Amino acid sequence: MTSDRKITANRNNAKKSTGPRTTAGRDAARRNARSHGLAVAIGGDPVFHEDIEALAKLLAESAGMKSVSEFARSAAEASIDLLRIRKFRTRLLQSHQGPDTAAPDRLTELNGKLAKLERYERRAYSRRNRALRGL
């Protein structure tokens, strides 16, 4: 059982901590819980903005549209998401390559991670197919 004295000391010490103060520190802390970022909507990520716009334009042109529709953008986002998931999967496989690849614990860990990816992939396919049918 923790003593009252210890609890008080802990509380006082915690008050002295204000967490990360610099912009870089806060930026890093913001990503603490982020493991792969695949749950984040790709549309809001500036890294993919250019590719999404380029693909949306190509899809709109392919469908004979003069401007980029919401369906074209949505299909582009989902397609880029699929490419991102595939690349993430290859990175996972790559990181597990090595002399002890067949070690049971490493394979179990890899299998678990790959199984989680399927959920994101299934959703991206559904989004993309819905959008393509709307084009």
Added chain:
Amino acid sequence: MKKALAPSLYVDPPPALQRVFGDPPLIGGERPEVYVEFFRFIAYDAAPTDTIGWLLVKDAVDLSWEIQRERRIKASIIESKRSLAFRQYEFSLIRARCERELRYHESPDENEVNGEQEPQPVPMSEDNPAFLTAAYNDGSFDIDAIDRRIAFYEMRRNAVLREMERHSESLSRRTRDALEVLDGEFSEAE
């Protein structure tokens, strides 16, 4: 892939789309030129005419590539477990022999008096099916996980072909035919 390929202009996606696709999703040991040839083989037969067609062909190619990769990983796990089972068996033979010799050196008279002749196990060769069985038993969890992933990719690939069918029936038929040729070639190679 014995078929002669058409000039790359006809089987590569348009440059703007290639930029979006980026580098092929490969892991160590997979050669980019083999992926490109694989892509061109499918694209040549499928002959997509628009962006949607190219996107769907890219999906079919990537999923087929992943299916083949998973099959390779599965084969390598089975081989590694089989080899491990054989090494463990060899080790058990060596240990048994050492124990016998140790017993003999500790009390040679006793062995001579009793005339004990311990049964000598008949050594099994490395290609004995028992080691393959042991490999499947030992790796069953991982093999199941790989089989599930292959089933998932095959299901997705079928969904892509159905989506192609909505877009263009002929595109879907041509892609399906090309994939069947490649799947057949891979099965033969296995």
